[in-house]
Amino acid sequence: MSKRVGVEVSIAVADAVKLARAEVISAYPITPQTHIVEHLSDVVANGELDAEYVPVESEHAAMSCCLGASAAGARTFTSSSSQGLSLMSEILYHPGPMRLPVVMVVANRALAAPISIWNDHNDIMVQRDIGWIQTFAENGQEAVDLLLHAYRVAEDPKVSLPFIVNIDGFTLSHVIEPIILPDQEDVDAYIPSFKPHVKLDPKKPVTMGPVGIPEVYTEAKVAHEMALRASKKVIIQGWKEFAGKFGRQYNPIETYRMDDAETVLVTMGSISETAMTAIDAMRDEGQKVGLLRIRLWRPFPGPEFRKAIGKTVKTLAVIDRTISTGASCGPVSAELRSILYKMPGRAPKIFGFVAGLGGRDVTVDTFREIVDKANLYAKKRPTDLYEVIGVREK
Amino acid sequence: MIPEFEKFKGFSAKTLPKDEIVAPGHRACQGCGEMLALRMAMKALGKDIIVANATGCMEIVTSPFPQTAWTVPWLHVAFENAATVASGIEAARKVLARKGKIPKKHIDIVAVGGDGATGDIGIQWISGAFERGHDMVYICLDNEAYMNTGVQRSGCTPYGAMTTTTPPGKESFGQVTWKKNVPAIMAAHGIPYVATASPAYYVDLMNKVKKAALVKGPAYVHIYSPCPTGWGSPGEKSIEIARLVVETRVVPLYEVIEGKYILSRKINKPKPVTDYLKTQRRFKHLKEEQLAYIQKRVDEEYDRIVKLSEMD
Numbered sequence: 001m002s003k004r005v006g007v008e009v010s011i012a013v014a015d016a017v018k019l020a021r022a023e024v025i026s027a028y029p030i031t032p033q034t035h036i037v038e039h040l041s042d043v044v045a046n047g048e049l050d051a052e053y054v055p056v057e058s059e060h061a062a063m064s065c066c067l068g069a070s071a072a073g074a075r076t077f078t079s080s081s082s083q084g085l086s087l088m089s090e091i092l093y094h095p096g097p098m099r100l101p102v103v104m105v106v107a108n109r110a111l112a113a114p115i116s117i118w119n120d121h122n123d124i125m126v127q128r129d130i131g132w133i134q135t136f137a138e139n140g141q142e143a144v145d146l147l148l149h150a151y152r153v154a155e156d157p158k159v160s161l162p163f164i165v166n167i168d169g170f171t172l173s174h175v176i177e178p179i180i181l182p183d184q185e186d187v188d189a190y191i192p193s194f195k196p197h198v199k200l201d202p203k204k205p206v207t208m209g210p211v212g213i214p215e216v217y218t219e220a221k222v223a224h225e226m227a228l229r230a231s232k233k234v235i236i237q238g239w240k241e242f243a244g245k246f247g248r249q250y251n252p253i254e255t256y257r258m259d260d261a262e263t264v265l266v267t268m269g270s271i272s273e274t275a276m277t278a279i280d281a282m283r284d285e286g287q288k289v290g291l292l293r294i295r296l297w298r299p300f301p302g303p304e305f306r307k308a309i310g311k312t313v314k315t316l317a318v319i320d321r322t323i324s325t326g327a328s329c330g331p332v333s334a335e336l337r338s339i340l341y342k343m344p345g346r347a348p349k350i351f352g353f354v355a356g357l358g359g360r361d362v363t364v365d366t367f368r369e370i371v372d373k374a375n376l377y378a379k380k381r382p383t384d385l386y387e388v389i390g391v392r393e394k
Numbered sequence: 395m396i397p398e399f400e401k402f403k404g405f406s407a408k409t410l411p412k413d414e415i416v417a418p419g420h421r422a423c424q425g426c427g428e429m430l431a432l433r434m435a436m437k438a439l440g441k442d443i444i445v446a447n448a449t450g451c452m453e454i455v456t457s458p459f460p461q462t463a464w465t466v467p468w469l470h471v472a473f474e475n476a477a478t479v480a481s482g483i484e485a486a487r488k489v490l491a492r493k494g495k496i497p498k499k500h501i502d503i504v505a506v507g508g509d510g511a512t513g514d515i516g517i518q519w520i521s522g523a524f525e526r527g528h529d530m531v532y533i534c535l536d537n538e539a540y541m542n543t544g545v546q547r548s549g550c551t552p553y554g555a556m557t558t559t560t561p562p563g564k565e566s567f568g569q570v571t572w573k574k575n576v577p578a579i580m581a582a583h584g585i586p587y588v589a590t591a592s593p594a595y596y597v598d599l600m601n602k603v604k605k606a607a608l609v610k611g612p613a614y615v616h617i618y619s620p621c622p623t624g625w626g627s628p629g630e631k632s633i634e635i636a637r638l639v640v641e642t643r644v645v646p647l648y649e650v651i652e653g654k655y656i657l658s659r660k661i662n663k664p665k666p667v668t669d670y671l672k673t674q675r676r677f678k679h680l681k682e683e684q685l686a687y688i689q690k691r692v693d694e695e696y697d698r699i700v701k702l703s704e705m706d
């Protein structure tokens with residue numbers, strides 16, 4: 001029987017990869033991803049998982065190895081962070097259009113310079129357009145569940161796309177939480193064996209990764225884009241099945257205390273738990289605040305987000321975990337602005353905030369400050385395009 | 395000795411495999427020595443292979459979707475990582491065979507790259523793959539420059555050669571560095587098999603590629619490949635040039651089997667290097683002084699290989 005145990009989230013994620021029976025694991029160590037791949041090395045070395053662990057010499061190689069393995073028909077896993085994810089970048093654009101369901105966990109971390117091992121979302125946001133399905137976990141249980149869901153969806157013949165599960169570095173990857181690891185039989189039933197529609201096989205030769213001349217390049221890109229958009233159905237279906245089997249329900253957008261909410265925080269990742277604590281406190285004081293949490297980042301669930309807003313909402317305070325240097329706002333704010341532009345009737349006002357860069361704590365007070373500022377700006381136009389919270393004057 | 399070599403009798407001109415693994419109709423230039431080398435190498439390997447191809451001329455001319463010249467499973471990802479893509483394929487087949495998901499039958503995993511993909515940008519990826527010991531054949535098709543992008547210099551471009559990024563001028567005589575010894579770098583990994591080859595000696599070339607496939611673990615074959623377009627040589631002279639380069643000792647043919655150098659062809663009466671250099675426009679600007687230096691250095695390098703081959 002599955003049971004709840006206190007375990008470091010990285011270890012639990014690695015155990016979920018084991019439960020998913022990954023066949024080729026290739027990774028290169030980088031803080032804060034290391035505990036995941038170390039534990040996977042252990043389970044392979046101990047014979048607990050029948051897999052090939054390929055200890056490559058770089059992250060670029062890790063992704064290249066997963067690509068080759070996936071094309072040959074194996075279930076693959078890798079994990080990275082920050083500088084490592086950037087080094088992978090060239091190859092991150094390949095599995096999408098090639099329809100190879102590589103699964104990766106990104107332990108989100110800031111990008112240099114200055115070099116920082118601590119958490120924010122800069123690493124993944126510069127890879128926003130790679131054409132992978134992407135989810136963000138809030139807590140350890142969710143990290144495990146989203147990982148299993150990732151395999152269920154990525155390898156679905158209707159999807160066949162790569163998948164990233166984002167977990168915040170340290171604030172999620174390194175904390176110990178009570179987590180239920182499901183039973184192997186249930187996971188086996190949830191994630192069927194990988195059956196690629198094409199693979200590298202001398203019995204049935206195929207040419208993969210050919211040159212895309214101008215006559216076909218656009219169509220190839222559009223086909224990938226359509227597949228990514230269409231995957232939303234299977235993503236949601238995968239969560240429904242998950243709820244049926246494991247009893248935990250996930251949605252593209254989560255809502256918290258949205259009834260009659262007027263000022264709403266929008267978050268992604270592990271800061272959402274603190275945001276809920278802040279909302280409880282502000283609600284106790286009579287403030288009409290709520291939370292929208294984005295779990296599914298790509299494909300972006302626009303209709304679901306618009307629906308989640310509700311009629312009473314006047315102001316959205318969006319928290320980005322990275323600066324989109326020189327842009328009009330952060331990437332999450334930008335996404336939401338364009339989504340709301342299409343909103344029938346009167347869309348709420350939307351204000352962008354940046355918080356929690358490079359490991360700076362995001363506390364209950366941070367959220368209070370953001371709500372206060374959003375309420376102020378709703379009355380009096382802000383002078384800046386967006387605001388970075390908690391910048392020290394000295 | 396390598397036990398797998400004992401049963402292998404070698405190819406002969408009369409019994410060449412008929413299968414064309416790289417089919418005609420590809421878009422390589424006339425007289426392309428790289429395509430010739432690739433075709434012979436693939437003939438030696440046969441159909442039971444999977445190819446990971448680096449970006450470069452051979453990848454481009456064989457795969458403009460929806461056409462393909464490949465009759466075997468073939469995958470291209472990027473410029474520098476063919477060896478690692480091959481690592482992944484090899485790892486996948488290992489675990490899938492162990493789990494009974496694919497037949498246990500041996501399939502040769504082959505990575506193919508140009509001199510740029512191999513000796514320059516991809517050297518780290520190959521080094522990693524070789525050090526990890528994946529069972530694969532890496533074939534470098536060395537046409538001595540980045541041809542696909544328009545004849546820019548590489549680390550394998552020979553001394554004095556004109557390329558679009560080493561143009562001779564008032565202050566320059568072309569490439570100023572000596573050709574990087576990529577086979578030696580590969581041999582330094584302690585892999586069981588390294589060889590050099592030239593398409594003019596096609597039976598030797600095919601035997602080496604086959605041996606590279608037979609050996610367990612990583613194997614490397616470096617094939618000198620004339621490029622009429624990049625070198626300014628007549629297309630019909632490619633084979634002649636590929637022979638001259640050996641007869642002048644510019645490219646020695648040898649094997650390194652488990653660390654031991656073995657000369658494939660001893661050139662006792664070498665022709666002067668100028669016989670070779672004058673066949674190509676890329677060397678036309680060279681002066682007496684540079685030609686003398688090339689002759690001297692070629693002699694030294696050749697002697698070094700001979701000495702290595704005489705060591706026990």
Ligand SMILES: Cc1ncc(C[n+]2csc(CCOP(=O)(O)OP(=O)(O)O)c2C)c(N)n1
Pocket residue numbers: 428449450451452473474507508509510511512535537538539540541542543548
């Ligand atoms: C990362 C990266 N950098 C540069 C290029 C551009 N590029 C494509 S092929 C090539 C040169 C290939 O040279 P080589 O490996 O010698 O093969 P050849 O075309 O000469 O056969 C270059 C520079 C690229 N595709 N990817």
Ligand code: SF4
Pocket residue numbers: 421422423424425426427428429451452455537541542620621622623624
């Ligand atoms: S440029 Fe050279 S190597 Fe490339 S196809 Fe033409 S002849 Fe062959």
Ligand SMILES: [Mg+2]
Pocket residue numbers: 508509510535536537538539540541
């Ligand atoms: Mg070249």
